[in-house]
Amino acid sequence: MRFLQLMLVILVYSQIYSCKKKENSNAVLKREGxxxxxxxxxxxxxxxxxEKMYGPPLNSILGNESIVQRMDGKQLKLIxxxxxxxRGIKDPNFEKPLSFLNSIMARPQIxxxxxxxxxxxIILINMEQ
Numbered sequence: 001m002r003f004l005q006l007m008l009v010i011l012v013y014s015q016i017y018s019c020k021k022k023e024n025s026n027a028v029l030k031r032e033g034x035x036x037x038x039x040x041x042x043x044x045x046x047x048x049x050x051e052k053m054y055g056p057p058l059n060s061i062l063g064n065e066s067i068v069q070r071m072d073g074k075q076l077k078l079i080x081x082x083x084x085x086x087r088g089i090k091d092p093n094f095e096k097p098l099s100f101l102n103s104i105m106a107r108p109q110i111x112x113x114x115x116x117x118x119x120x121x122i123i124l125i126n127m128e129q
Contacts, residue, residue: 026124033121040108042118048125056100061085062126068095086119 037043045055061080069075071094078084087094092105110118 029117029120029124032117033124036110036114036118037121040110040114042108045103045105054103055105056097058122059125060129062123067098069098069101070095082119082123085122086115089115089118 037048045053047053047057048059050057050059062085064080065077066080066084067075067077075098076095084095089108092107096103108115
């Protein structure tokens with residue numbers, strides 16, 4: 001019986017530790033993502049509060065259906081997911097929402113790690129909405 005109690009205590013503490021660790025990693029992601037978003041100029045064209053600017057707002061896009069046009073002119077309907085957000089940062093002109101066809105986004109000169117950080121940051125912002 002003592003062994004089961006000890007295992008239960010260990011399980012509870014490991015869950016608490018896991019939640020704290022996730023909170024800390026989200027705080028780090030938010031700090032790094034905010035800095036990167038501002039430093040490379042995303043903030044100049046994209047809102048995180050829903051305002052339509054030169055580029056689409058990014059705060060509530062995750063999981064939404066979007067009609068996009070690819071560089072080859074093909075239009076398709078898709079669900080905005082991590083892969084779409086990642087592609088939009090890595091190659092912004094590969095596919096664009098129809099309402100932003102005339103907006104041209106510069107391809108950011110950033111590393112894969114920075115692309116992943118921005119992608120995860122945008123997802124985190126969406127999850128907090």
